[in-house]
Amino acid sequence: MTISELPPVDPAMRSQTVALVIGVILALIGYFLWMAALNDYTAQWGSFSVPALIGYLAAALFVAAGGLISAGLVGRARLNASSGAPNPVVAAKRPAPKKRRRPKLPRLSLGPAAFAGWAQVLVAIFLGGIACAAVVTSWNLPSQPALTAQAEQIIGGLLIVLAFPFLVLERVYANTASRTLPEAPQIERLLRVPLASFVGFGITSVLRSVGFEWPTVVANLIAIMIALVGLELVLRGLAMIYLPFAPISERRSVADSTIASLLRLSWPRFGAFGTAVKRQFGIDLSRSWALAFVRRAAPPISLGMVVFAWCLTGVSTLGINERAVYERFGVPVSVDGPGLHVHLPWPFGIMRTLELGVVHEIPIVFAAPRETGFRVAEVVSSDTEATIEGPAPPSADRLWDQSHPSEASYLVASETHGKQSFQVVNVDLRVVYRIGLSDTAAKQAAYAISDPEALIRAKAGELLVRYFARYSLLDVLGQSRERFTTDFRVALQNAVQDLPTGIEVIAVIVEAIHPPPAAASAYHDVQAAAINASSQISLRRAEAIETMESAQQTATEGLADAAATAAETVDQAQAESVLFQGDRQAYERDGQVFLFERWLDRLSSSLPKSSFIVLDSRLKGATAPTIDLRASDQPGTTYRIAPPAPTISAPPRQEPQSQDEENGDD
Secondary structure: OOOOOOOOOOHHHHHHHHHHHHHHHHHHHHHHHHHHHHHHOOOOOOOEEEEEHHHHHHHHHHHHHHHHHHHHHHHHHHHHHHOOOOHHHHHOOOOOOOOOOOOOOOOOOOHHHHHHHHHHHHHHHHHHEEEEEEHHHOOOOOOOOOOHHHHHHHHHHHHHHHHHHHHHHHHHHHOOOOOOOOOOOHHHHHHHHHHHHHHHHHHHHHHHOOOOHHHHHHHHHHHHHHHHHHHHHHHHHHHHOOOOOOOOOOOOOOOOOHHHHOOOOOOOOOHHHEEEEEEEHHHHHOOOOHHHHHHHHHHHHHHHHHHHHHOOOOOOOOOOOOEEEEEEOOEEEEEEEOOOEEOOOOEEEEEEEEEEOEEEEEEEOOOHHHHHHHHHHHHHHHHHHHHOEEEEEEOOOOOOOOOOOOEEEEEEEEEEEEEEEEEEEEEEEEEEEEEOOOOOHHHHHHHHHOOOHHHHHHHHHHHHHHHHHHHHHHHHHHOOOOHHHHHHHHHHHHHHOOOOOOEEEEOOOOEEOOOOOOHHHHHHHHHHHHHHHHHHHHHHHHHHHHHHHHHHHHHHHHHHHHHHHHHHHHHHHHHHHHHHHHHHHHHHHHHHHHHHHHHHEEEEEOOOOOOOOOOOOOOHHHHOOEEOOOOOOOOOOOOEEEEOOOOOOOOOOOOOHHHHHHOOOO
């Protein structure tokens, strides 16, 4: 069979196949771009970074792919249903002859209605949701330092060139006949999203390269538009849960967007919108008096709102730390402080906002803008996250053999081996400044200077170069830092006042002046010797204090022991004196009785293990005493005679003649 004998290809089938293929390709490209944006495979750019830009473009491609794939699925299903072709899947899976009884299982029908039904709805919902997710994730990516103007122009031109294929596709589907592909108008509307995105982002990149700031806002609005179109696709797909599907011959793709239809050079027509609503929902909006009233009242109301919004530009509110120079017809009239101010609307009256009492601290560094912006910001963020118990922040690193982002290097004259040479000194110097509080300073800051920090860095660098050119290395390291900061602040203030800038230098802070690396070891030894001397002095002072405290403790203990011994001796003497006085009084009162009783007491205490009875032979007759012979449990009990009379005269004391006579009868 030759090529001429092949059957002709149906244009509708070819259009649907092309739509499916292009949709799949756009979806794959969008996926890879989105992954590149999330993983930051690309270079990083200005306030509108390249990862965010690529994420927005990927979202636009997802929107176009959703319309193309959904339209291709519905078109092929509709064409198969109209041609009456058997379903190859069902035909290939015919049941075999039954040999035995088995339970029948439900089969999944893959006919034309399946692809034209929920398949195309799920595709639209999925790709629309992915587009919204791509915009949200790209929006939350951190902004990066700015790129050069030349690179911005290259990126802008490249995006405008890449928009040309989408322009060709949009024009092709705009001129496609409805009988070939009924979804061609829907695809044409959705293709406007990537076309407008590429062109819009390209133009904003070119405008940013020439110094404008407002194109960044336009780029953000384009990203919001892409997210709204993706959200509309999701909502249209979810609405099919409550709406019945049309017959297969009249069914259309659910992937469509009213927001995308507004991306055109002409004003939208209300009649076309009403026709679409009538075709989709069966509602005739042309017979609604409420909509007719809204259409007639919309122009004057919109004009009134525009005029009111323009009049609101004549009302300004300034915060407590703000002030503004008021310009009336381009001429500065006054300086207004914090509060609410009413003036002529823009452009007849302009308020140039300035700071009021805000203090800034900037390091005096001279490096590339890309390196300075990134590394200084990194140091500041590390300081804010440092904790008391955690490691020290990078800004606290003062090692001399490492470079620091907040330090500047200068050449200082020095003498090496008897020859004149130069050394490199790193200085960490910061300037604290603010805009003057007077009205004259505010006007000067508003009109005479655009970048105060760059001016202060330039003047401070010039003064530092002059200073280090006049002194040697030993002078720089040995000079008083307080005197240097005072002289430098006065010189910097005088240099700034010579120019009409309105800047007031408050203080100059010198964090560190690092000597050259060659001198680092010597300075380390000096510092180590000073630290060692201080530590030895502290140790000796501690030993002296310990010895003194130990002697004081010993003396205190001796005094306490002596006082306690003296007190005990005095108390014992006093006790014996009291006993002696008692014995003396007893002897003076009853001398013989007291002596006899004391003699008996000493006798019983001298013989603790012996039992004895003392009998008085002088007691006779009826006055004889009674002897107590009751048993006692305690050994050594002395049985005494109880005399009847109260007074008993004791016999004179005689020495015992024998042991039996002394002890008595047992």
